[in-house]
Amino acid sequence: MTNQMLEPITEQTYYLNMGPQHPSTHGVLRLFLKLDGEYIVEADPIIGYGHRGHEKMAESHLYEQFLPNSSRMDYLSGLLFNHGYVAAVEKMAGIEVPPRAEYIRVICAELNRISSHLLWFGTYIMDLGGFTPFLYCFDDRENILDILDHVSGSRLTYSYCRFGGVAKDLDDEFISATRQFIERLRSRWDDYHNLVTKNVIFIHRAKDVGVINRELALRFGCTGPILRGAGVAYDIRKAEPYSVYPELDFEIPTGTAGDALDRYMVRLQEMEQSLRIVEQALDRLPDGPIKAAVPHKVRPPKGDYYFAVESARGALGFYIVSDGTSYPYRLKARVPSYGNLQVLTDVLPGTLVADTISILGSIDIVVPEVDR
Amino acid sequence: MAAAWQKLVNFLGPDLTIIVVGLVGVLALVQVNALFLVWLERKVAAHIQLRIGPKEVGPFGILQTIVDGVKLVSKELITPRHVDRKLFMLAPIAIFLPVLVSFVVIPFSERLHIRDLNVGLLVIFAFSTFNVLAILMGGWASNNKYSLLGAVRSVAQNVAYEIPLLLSILSVLLWSNSLQMSVIVESQSNVWNVFWMPVAALIYLICATAETNRAPFDIPEAESELVAGFHTEYSGMRFALFFLAEYSNMLIVAAVATTLFFGGWKSPPFLGFLPVPGLIWFLLKTYILIFVVMWVRWTFPRLRFDQLMNFCWKIMIPLALFHLIVYAGIIKFIR
Numbered sequence: 001m002t003n004q005m006l007e008p009i010t011e012q013t014y015y016l017n018m019g020p021q022h023p024s025t026h027g028v029l030r031l032f033l034k035l036d037g038e039y040i041v042e043a044d045p046i047i048g049y050g051h052r053g054h055e056k057m058a059e060s061h062l063y064e065q066f067l068p069n070s071s072r073m074d075y076l077s078g079l080l081f082n083h084g085y086v087a088a089v090e091k092m093a094g095i096e097v098p099p100r101a102e103y104i105r106v107i108c109a110e111l112n113r114i115s116s117h118l119l120w121f122g123t124y125i126m127d128l129g130g131f132t133p134f135l136y137c138f139d140d141r142e143n144i145l146d147i148l149d150h151v152s153g154s155r156l157t158y159s160y161c162r163f164g165g166v167a168k169d170l171d172d173e174f175i176s177a178t179r180q181f182i183e184r185l186r187s188r189w190d191d192y193h194n195l196v197t198k199n200v201i202f203i204h205r206a207k208d209v210g211v212i213n214r215e216l217a218l219r220f221g222c223t224g225p226i227l228r229g230a231g232v233a234y235d236i237r238k239a240e241p242y243s244v245y246p247e248l249d250f251e252i253p254t255g256t257a258g259d260a261l262d263r264y265m266v267r268l269q270e271m272e273q274s275l276r277i278v279e280q281a282l283d284r285l286p287d288g289p290i291k292a293a294v295p296h297k298v299r300p301p302k303g304d305y306y307f308a309v310e311s312a313r314g315a316l317g318f319y320i321v322s323d324g325t326s327y328p329y330r331l332k333a334r335v336p337s338y339g340n341l342q343v344l345t346d347v348l349p350g351t352l353v354a355d356t357i358s359i360l361g362s363i364d365i366v367v368p369e370v371d372r
Numbered sequence: 373m374a375a376a377w378q379k380l381v382n383f384l385g386p387d388l389t390i391i392v393v394g395l396v397g398v399l400a401l402v403q404v405n406a407l408f409l410v411w412l413e414r415k416v417a418a419h420i421q422l423r424i425g426p427k428e429v430g431p432f433g434i435l436q437t438i439v440d441g442v443k444l445v446s447k448e449l450i451t452p453r454h455v456d457r458k459l460f461m462l463a464p465i466a467i468f469l470p471v472l473v474s475f476v477v478i479p480f481s482e483r484l485h486i487r488d489l490n491v492g493l494l495v496i497f498a499f500s501t502f503n504v505l506a507i508l509m510g511g512w513a514s515n516n517k518y519s520l521l522g523a524v525r526s527v528a529q530n531v532a533y534e535i536p537l538l539l540s541i542l543s544v545l546l547w548s549n550s551l552q553m554s555v556i557v558e559s560q561s562n563v564w565n566v567f568w569m570p571v572a573a574l575i576y577l578i579c580a581t582a583e584t585n586r587a588p589f590d591i592p593e594a595e596s597e598l599v600a601g602f603h604t605e606y607s608g609m610r611f612a613l614f615f616l617a618e619y620s621n622m623l624i625v626a627a628v629a630t631t632l633f634f635g636g637w638k639s640p641p642f643l644g645f646l647p648v649p650g651l652i653w654f655l656l657k658t659y660i661l662i663f664v665v666m667w668v669r670w671t672f673p674r675l676r677f678d679q680l681m682n683f684c685w686k687i688m689i690p691l692a693l694f695h696l697i698v699y700a701g702i703i704k705f706i707r
Contacts, residue, residue, distance in 0.1 A: 016517050038521065038677060129587060129674025135421040201588055201673050353521065353598075354676045 013041055018356070020049045026123065027367030031344070031356065040356060043348035045341055050371035058331035063089050063298045066331070068159045073333060074369035076119055077312040078158045079112035079148070086161040087242060088307035088318035092300035093163070100288040101165035102244045107281045108148060108160060110274040111178070114185070115144040116312035117267045117274075120364045124264070125196055127361035128205050133196055140185055147177050163298055165291030175282060182275050189272070197268070206261040210347050210359030213258045220346070221339035224314025225266045226363060230258030236310035243309075248280050260362035267364075297326040313337050313364055333372060337365040391476070394486030398475040406619040407437040412659075413619075413666055420670045447608035452514075455605065459513035464606065464613035467506030470499040471620045478627045479553045481637040481650035492553040493545070496628060497538065500583065503621065504530040510614070511602035522601030525677055530583060532684040537579035539692035540572045543699035544632050557636030564641075566633040571695050573633040575688060577661070580625040582680070584618065587669040589680060626661040630654060634661075 019030040028049035034042040054073055058066045070085040071078030083105055090097060122137030145155040151174050152160035152167065160167050196202050212222065217230045227234050235252045237245045253269035255262025300322040308317035314336025321330040340363050348356055381389045411426065411434055418425025426433030451460060477492035479485040489495060504527050511523020545551065548559035566573045582589035598604070603614045630636060634657045637650030675683070 014517065038525075125673060129590070130672060131417075132421050132670050135423065139422055195671070196673075199672065201675055204679055205673060205676055352676060352678065354674075 012036060016353075026360075026365060029341075029360075029365065029367045029370075031348075031360075033348075033353075033356070035353070038353050040348050040351055040353070043344055043356070045344050047341070047367070047370050050368045052368075052372065054372045055331050055333060058328050060327065062326050063300075063328065064163070066328070067161070068157070070333075071157045071159060072368070073335065073372050074311065074313070074337070074366045075156055076116040076366055077112050078156060079109050079152075079160060080116075080309060080311040081316065082158055082161040083109050083243075084307065084309040084311070084316045085318050086163060087309060088305060088320055089163055089298060089300065091307050092303070092305045092320060092322055093294075093298050095164045095294055095298075096292055097164055098289045098292055099244070099286045100169075101290045101292075103281050103285050104166050104170055104290060105161060106243055106245065106248070107170070107178070107278050107285075108151065108158075108166075110277045110281075111144050111148060111181075112158075113312045114271050114274045115141045115148075117271050118144075120267060120312075121192070121196075121264075124361040124364070125202070127357045128202065130196070130199075130202070133192065136188070136191065136195075140188060143181050143184065147174060147181060150174055150177070162291055162294075164294040165289070169290045170285070175285075178278060178282060182279055185271070185275060189268075192268070197264075203261065205354075205358055206264055206362070207259060208257070209260045209355050210351070210362055211257060211259045212343055212347055216343060216346060217258065220343040222314065222343055223336050223339065224311070225263050225270065226258075226340055226343070227314065228252060229255035229262035229266045231256050236308050236315050240308060242307075244281070245277075247284070248277050250274075250277050250280075260358055263362045263364075299324065299326050308334070311336055313366065313369070314340060335369045335372065337367075337369045341365050341370055391486060394476065395472070398472060398486065402472060402475065402616070402620045402623075405623050406616045407441065408434075409619040409622065409662065410437045410440075410615075412663070416663065416666045417670045420667070441612065444612040445609055449608045449610060452605055454515045456513040456515065459509045460605075461610075463506050463510035463513060464610040464617075466509060467503060467617040468613045468620075470502035470506075471617050471624065474499045474624050475620075477553055478624070479557060479631060479636060480654050482554075484651060485553070488552060488554050490550065490552045493541070493551045493556070493628075493632075496624065497534075500621070500624065501530075501534065503583075503617075506617075507602050510606070514602070514605040516605050518598045519602050519604045522598045522604070526585065526602060528677075529585075529589065529680060529684075532681055533579045533582040533589075533688070536575055536684065536688035536692040537583060539689070539696055540575040540579065541632055542696050543569055543572050543703070546700055546703050553631055553636075557631055557638065560635045560638065564633065564635040564638075569633070569695075569699060571691070572699070573629070575692050575695070576629060576633065577665075579688065580629065581665055581668065582684075584621045584625055584665075586622070586665055588672040588674050590669075590674060622662055622665065623658065626658045626665070627654075629661055630657040 013034050013036045016033045016035050017030060018033055020028040030046040030049065032044040032046055033040055052072075054069050057069060061069070067082065067085065070081040074081050089095075118137045118141045122134035122141075125133040148158065148160075149155045151170060152158045154160075212226055212230055214230045214232055216222075217227045217232065222230075223234065231254050233252045233254050236242070237250075238252055250273045253266050253273065255266050300320075302322055302324040304319065304321040306317055306319045308315050310316070315334070316336055317334035319330075319332040319334065320328050323329040344360070344363070347359055351359065380393075384392060414436070415425045415432070417423075426436035429435040429439050451457060474496045476486045477489050477495050479488065479492075507526045507530075508523045511519040511526070514520070544556065544565050547565065548556040550556065550559075603611055606614060637654040639646060639648060639650075639653050
């Protein structure tokens with residue numbers, strides 16, 4: 001079916017193109033659905049509408065020049081991509097990062113993770129037809145964007161990390177604003193739970209919908225909240241600790257059944273865990289330089305390197321092959337949404353059109369990240 | 373003025389004059405009401421969502437909908453090439469006309485109704501059923517899969533929810549012994565029906581929300597799933613007519629609820645001493661009900677189609693039937 005030639009219709013089925021322009025495909029994803037009434041017989045996600053060739057672009061850019069590209073792959077968790085790319089190159093070139101810079105990276109990355117999850121929360125409920133929580137989340141998210149804007153100068157596509165550190169030091173205003181934000185978001189949990197989590201319609205829409213069990217998630221290489229929702233406590237921050245995460249105390253929330261409700265709960269609890277991380281990191285923030293002395297052009301030694309971080313959507317890995325020059329020979333980003341999206345072909349058949357939206361929303365894909 | 377009126381009465385006869393003048397009045401009411409409701413909806417939604425809503429055009433932005441209306445009128449009516457032209461053009465009219473007719477029997481106050489038919493309620497429900505036909509026409513003629521899905525959903529939903537809706541009002545009719553709207557109001561002189569038939573009122577309101585395709589039952593036009601449902605292909609004034617019909621339908625549904633359960637034009641108990649005309653009480657109650665419907669819309673997510681049908685067939689209909697039996701017994705006992 002991938003060649004999209006429509007076979008003659010002999011049964012009572014028909015084809016529906018959901019997307020690439022559709023209110024709920026979150027970007028330019030196209031779902032090619034074969035429907036029987038409202039039930040889905042076959043589903044085929046077709047990607048590539050947002051392909052910009054980032055990986056190829058890397059080959060003709062200096063290591064430094066590619067930095068802004070990294071945050072444009074996933075526009076919702078740009079700092080996490082920033083972090084992943086920078087950390088990968090640092091590992092290649094053997095650059096030591098000062099502890100203060102590591103802490104700053106973790107603080108900003110976790111704030112970014114919260115903002116990504118908040119946006120997901122809002123849009124997911126909007127996919128289910130509830131419009132109001134969306135604006136509540138955006139109100140909170142706006143706060144994070146302001147905080148990150150203050151320190152990094154941009155609100156969405158950050159280029160805040162540098163090889164060997166970060167671009168700008170945190171000031172007192174940032175710290176007090178972040179502490180206020182932590183208070184504020186904690187006071188909002190009750191609202192969110194009363195408005196959404198306890199809503200009987202929401203529970204009916206999310207429970208037992210789009211079950212991605214442990215086996216399925218592992219088979220498709222799903223990571224992030226999907227894998228954790230299925231009960232596998234796999235989080236790069238714990239499994240392959242990097243940066244200063246080993247020094248911080250946080251938990252990995254997991255679900256049991258792997259349905260949309262589990263993924264929802266996992267993400268909500270992750271936001272709380274991220275708040276804890278930010279809080280601890282702010283308390284322990286050491287003094288010192290924010291950037292190591294790094295040569296103007298990074299020239300990593302020959303070889304291939306892989307470094308993974310946990311993005312808001314799952315395991316994000318950068319695989320970089322160096323030929324010893326200041327340009328990467330090959331750069332490959334292992335993005336979480338790609339694996340997470342493929343699982344749709346197995347999960348969608350047998351569900352209703354309305355569930356498609358719920359499942360797609362609960363998987364939380366960012367299409368530009370899939371297409372790159 | 374008086375002479376012109378006399379001329380009109382001589383020309384049309386007294387009965388016809390009332391109907392013609394009444395219909396013109398209704399048309400004006402429907403338009404103004406829709407303008408007001410759209411504005412109210414946006415304001416209510418905005419305040420629920422920590423926003424301000426329209427505020428630029430006129431005081432509190434109340435003229436915003438007029439400006440929007442002008443925009444819609446001035447837009448090109450696009451008829452896509454693949455549609456069934458006749459049905460496509462007929463559907464917006466077909467959805468709007470029955471709504472208009474239903475207003476004929478609504479008693480706005482003791483004396484202010486165009487016709488007080490002895491089958492008033494029947495007229496309203498007969499015409500409100502047309503709604504489904506028009507949606508099906510629009511959805512089918514659009515020749516668009518999203519529209520078709522929306523239309524099919526709408527038919528299934530409206531047909532299903534009409535049953536508990538009618539069952540819930542039967543107990544009111546048993547009490548009033550009449551389908552005449554004014555008699556129904558008079559039968560609540562002592563106590564409003566809502567106070568001793570709260571379940572019926574609740575069933576009515578839930579089903580009426582489903583009938584008017586409002587959230588959480590807005591499945592036929594589920595934006596996140598079906599783009600815009602049955603009116604995906606409509607633009608300009610044709611789209612506006614669907615919109616107008618939706619808001620006028622809300623007014624009818626709320627007006628009927630006011631008449632059946634909330635004592636129509638009668639003042640609330642203990643407030644009878646206030647010199648407020650019946651019309652004001654009636655409109656006040658109606659708009660409060662509409663506000664509740666809006667409040668619900670901006671709070672809840674949408675049900676899934678099968679859940680909606682299950683809710684109707686497995687909960688609402690048995691409940692309404694049981695309610696009817698119990699209240700039939702009670703009314704028999706009281707009389």
